[in-house]
Amino acid sequence: MNKNAANAGxxxxxxxxxxxxxxxxxxxxxxxAPTVIAAIVCIYGYMIWTAVLSxxxxxxxxxxxxxxxxxxxxxxxxxxWMVALSNLGIFGGLFILICLFLGVMLAIFLDQKIRxxxxxxxxxxxxxxxxxxxTGTAWxxxxxxxxxxxxxxxxxxxxxxxxxxxxxPDMVVYCLxxxxxxQASGFVMALFLAGLRGVDSEMIKAAQLDGASTITTYRRIxxxxxxxxxxxxxxxxxxxxxxxxxxxxxxxxxxxxxxxDLPANFMYxxxxxxxxIGLGAASAMVMLGCxxxxxxxxxxxxxxxxxxx
Amino acid sequence: MxxxxxxxxxxxxxxLRIALYVCLLGMxxxxxxxxxxxxxxxxxxxxxxxxGTLLSLPSSLNFDAWSKAWSGACTGSQCEGMAxxxxxxxxxxxxxxxxxxxxxxxxxYVISHWKFKGSDVFFAALLVGCFIPFQVILLPxxxxxxxxxxxxxxTGLVMVHVVYGVAFTTLFFRNFYQSIPVELVKAARLDxxxxxTIFYRIILPVSTPIIVVTVIxxxxxxxxxxxxxxxxxxxxxxxxxxxxxxxxxxxxxxxxYNVDMAAAxxxxxxxxxxxxxxxxxxxxxLTAGAVKx
Numbered sequence: 001m002n003k004n005a006a007n008a009g010x011x012x013x014x015x016x017x018x019x020x021x022x023x024x025x026x027x028x029x030x031x032x033a034p035t036v037i038a039a040i041v042c043i044y045g046y047m048i049w050t051a052v053l054s055x056x057x058x059x060x061x062x063x064x065x066x067x068x069x070x071x072x073x074x075x076x077x078x079x080x081w082m083v084a085l086s087n088l089g090i091f092g093g094l095f096i097l098i099c100l101f102l103g104v105m106l107a108i109f110l111d112q113k114i115r116x117x118x119x120x121x122x123x124x125x126x127x128x129x130x131x132x133x134x135t136g137t138a139w140x141x142x143x144x145x146x147x148x149x150x151x152x153x154x155x156x157x158x159x160x161x162x163x164x165x166x167x168x169p170d171m172v173v174y175c176l177x178x179x180x181x182x183q184a185s186g187f188v189m190a191l192f193l194a195g196l197r198g199v200d201s202e203m204i205k206a207a208q209l210d211g212a213s214t215i216t217t218y219r220r221i222x223x224x225x226x227x228x229x230x231x232x233x234x235x236x237x238x239x240x241x242x243x244x245x246x247x248x249x250x251x252x253x254x255x256x257x258x259x260x261d262l263p264a265n266f267m268y269x270x271x272x273x274x275x276x277i278g279l280g281a282a283s284a285m286v287m288l289g290c291x292x293x294x295x296x297x298x299x300x301x302x303x304x305x306x307x308x309x
Numbered sequence: 310m311x312x313x314x315x316x317x318x319x320x321x322x323x324x325l326r327i328a329l330y331v332c333l334l335g336m337x338x339x340x341x342x343x344x345x346x347x348x349x350x351x352x353x354x355x356x357x358x359x360x361g362t363l364l365s366l367p368s369s370l371n372f373d374a375w376s377k378a379w380s381g382a383c384t385g386s387q388c389e390g391m392a393x394x395x396x397x398x399x400x401x402x403x404x405x406x407x408x409x410x411x412x413x414x415x416x417x418y419v420i421s422h423w424k425f426k427g428s429d430v431f432f433a434a435l436l437v438g439c440f441i442p443f444q445v446i447l448l449p450x451x452x453x454x455x456x457x458x459x460x461x462x463x464t465g466l467v468m469v470h471v472v473y474g475v476a477f478t479t480l481f482f483r484n485f486y487q488s489i490p491v492e493l494v495k496a497a498r499l500d501x502x503x504x505x506t507i508f509y510r511i512i513l514p515v516s517t518p519i520i521v522v523t524v525i526x527x528x529x530x531x532x533x534x535x536x537x538x539x540x541x542x543x544x545x546x547x548x549x550x551x552x553x554x555x556x557x558x559x560x561x562x563x564x565x566y567n568v569d570m571a572a573a574x575x576x577x578x579x580x581x582x583x584x585x586x587x588x589x590x591x592x593x594x595l596t597a598g599a600v601k602x
Contacts, residue, residue: 027504028423031415035475036431042472043438046449053448062452109333112326122588123337126344129584129591130577131533133550137557137573138343141350141566142363152362182343190592243442246535250554264536267444272540277448284444295440299433 047288053281060275071282081283084261087173091262092241094177095184099237100230102181103188108218110189111196121193124186132183136250139179140166143251169259172252176244176260179251184240188233195229196222235298242290263287351375351571358566374567378575382568384555387544391575394552398532398579400463401548405470406527412471413478413523418512420479421486422494423504432483438476446473447540454541461543469541470531477530478523481594485519486512518590525587526594529580549576 057067075081106124110117127135142148145164153161165171199222207217245264252260254269261269263283271280346363351374353367380390419425420432450469451460459465489512497507538548547555553576557569584591 028419028425028428031504032419032428032431035412035416035435035479038472038475039431039435039438042446042450043441043476044434046446047441049449050445062448106333106336109329112329114329114333120333120337122585123340125588125592126581126584127340128595129529129580131535131550131580133533133535133554134573134577135343137553137569138347140557141570142343142346147358147566148363152364155362182340186340187595190595239440245444246550249535249539250557253558264442264444268447268536268540271444271448272451281448284442284447287442288445291440291442295437299436 050281050284053277054285056278058277058281060277062277067278071278072286074279075282075286078279080258080261081263081266083258084263084266087176087260088241088262090173091176091180091244092238094174095180095241096234096237098177098181099185099188100233102185103233104192104223106185106189107192107196110193121190124189126186127183128187130183132244132246133250135179135183136247139175139182140251143175143178166252167256169256172256172260176247176251176262180240180244180247183247184237188237191229191233192226195226199225231298231301235294238294239291242287263290347570347574351378351567351574353567355565355567374565375571375575377565378556378568378571382556382565382572383559384547384552385544385559391549391552391556391572393545394547394549395575397463397542397546397552398549401466401470402528402531405467405474405531406524408467409471409474409478409527410520410523412475413480413482414513414516414520415508416475416479417482417484417486418508420483422489422491422507422512432479435476435479438473439480443473443536447536451540460541461546463546466537466541466546466548469537470534473537474527474530478527481523481526482516482519485516489515521587521590522594525583525590528583529591532580552576 052064053062054071055066055068056063057065057070110121114120143163143166144150145167148163150161150163153163165175203221203225204217207221212220243264244262245268248254248260248262248265254261254265264287267280267283267287269280270276270283342364349364349367350358352371353361354371354373357365357367378391380392381388382390384391384394420428454460454465454469457465459468493511494507497511502510532548533550534548535550535554538551539554542548542551553572556572
């Protein structure tokens with residue numbers, strides 16, 4: 001690397017230096033310019049634009065006739081939206097809890113000097129490489145009320161086994177949980193395994209010398225030191241949950257009726273297929289609010305942590 | 310500790326270890342089962358699917374469902390199978406990955422070694438872009454693509470993926486370049502080396518690992534995207550995920566689960582192959598955003 005630096009330096013003539021320096025002063029800004037412009041327009045500009053739309057009575061095309069908070073009022077009077085919100089609560093809560101539980105458990109189990117650890121880890125994580133559309137398609141078949149798991153269990157001798165959650169409006173949201181956990185729990189495992197490998201081994205040795213059992217060591221020393229990993233996993237999982245759109249589209253298409261809709265699907269349906277742009281924009285803003293409520297404390301603590309280092 | 314106690318703990322240890330392996334392998338079976346079912350189903354004919362169960366074996370290897378899924382199945386109004394959309398996805402993914410990776414590398418280089426007033430603030434603002442729910446930008450982006458005359462085109466989708474991918478690629482490269490000593494770049498600058506010379510001669514030669522991580526991450530993200538695909542593509546520019554969803558939800562006559570499953574595996578194959586060949590880098594990309602460093 002040093003040799004490269006020397007080579008790069010020897011190419012410059014003293015006379016050319018001032019001109020190059022002034023160009024070099026501008027170069028970083030010129031290089032960043034496209035990204036800066038794109039971010040200002042396409043992230044922040046569009047956010048404001050959507051906010052503006054949410055205060056108008058736009059239907060098929062954006063109009064700029066302002067109606068105050070009418071769209072938000074309509075939104076929270078809308079049964080389909082309230083179903084979507086409560087689904088998000090159930091889906092998000094269970095998805096996060098089960099993923100965290102499975103992820104931590106599998107990571108600890110895999111951390112016990114397991115033979116063929118690499119192969120097992122690869123198997124746990126492969127669903128994460130697949131699209132949610134593929135996951136949804138696969139589980140739609142597995143959970144098929146007549147031909148899926150139910151039929152397999154009946155053939156195995158459990159005559160009374162019934163498993164028709166996919167066609168049951170009260171249970172269908174749990175199908176989303178099953179498929180999403182299958183896809184994302186391996187990822188949580190990978191996060192925690194990386195965290196476990198980073199725990200100070202001296203600390204563990206000291207605890208074991210003091211006679212602490214494996215379980216106590218994990219409970220009292222190792223897991224508490226993984227608090228940042230918990231935090232990251234929590235933020236990422238809730239982010240996945242709030243954004244979930246494709247899984248619903250592929251697995252249930254929101255049905256039966258609209259019993260398995262999530263906010264992202266509500267937004268898409270109203271903004272793009274039902275010509276309710278104002279209402280769709282309002283629902284998008286509520287989703288943004290949810291994400292920011294989780295994200296702002298996280299980024300705040302992250303950035304503060306960086307300054308302390 | 311007496312000998313007796315030691316022997317007892319070692320038998321206990323053995324039992325626990327066996328339980329551990331049983332548990333781990335059982336979970337591995339659970340994770341593998343859906344893919345196995347997909348594969349088995351795709352190799353059966355409709356009659357075998359009706360009479361058998363999820364895990365019953367096909368009586369013979371039957372690739373009819375695969376060839377139908379590839380070139381004959383109906384996705385909405387067209388019946389050309391997944392093939393055209395499979396290539397659409399490549400047409401979107403390749404330029405989008407190349408451009409967003411290049412931009413990310415340059416941005417990361419600037420943010421970590423050519424700081425200017427406001428570059429840190431901008432980086433923080435860009436980070437937020439990694440996390441916003443994209444529903445918030447869908448409507449304005451649809452209008453913009455219309456104005457630019459690239460609505461429903463591959464170019465439009467490439468642009469969208471680049472714009473919203475750059476936040477992640479910048480983050481990856483910035484974190485990596487932070488670990489290159491500032492002195493190295495400073496020394497080169499004092500010697501008169503310019504912005505691109507330093508990038509090309511010093512930074513790029515050590516960037517291979519982070520380039521691999523970023524390319525894999527972007528490839529997976531963009532290949533698996535559905536939201537942008539369904540919102541911004543036209544009938545003949547649909548990516549493979551949108552086509553798969555249409556295929557599964559199109560039901561002329563009987564439901565052909567074998568074709569659905571073959572199509573799903575086709576749609577998943579490129580990212581699965583990447584994962585199997587370069588899993589280490591894939592995991593590194595996944596954890597890079599979450600665990601610092």
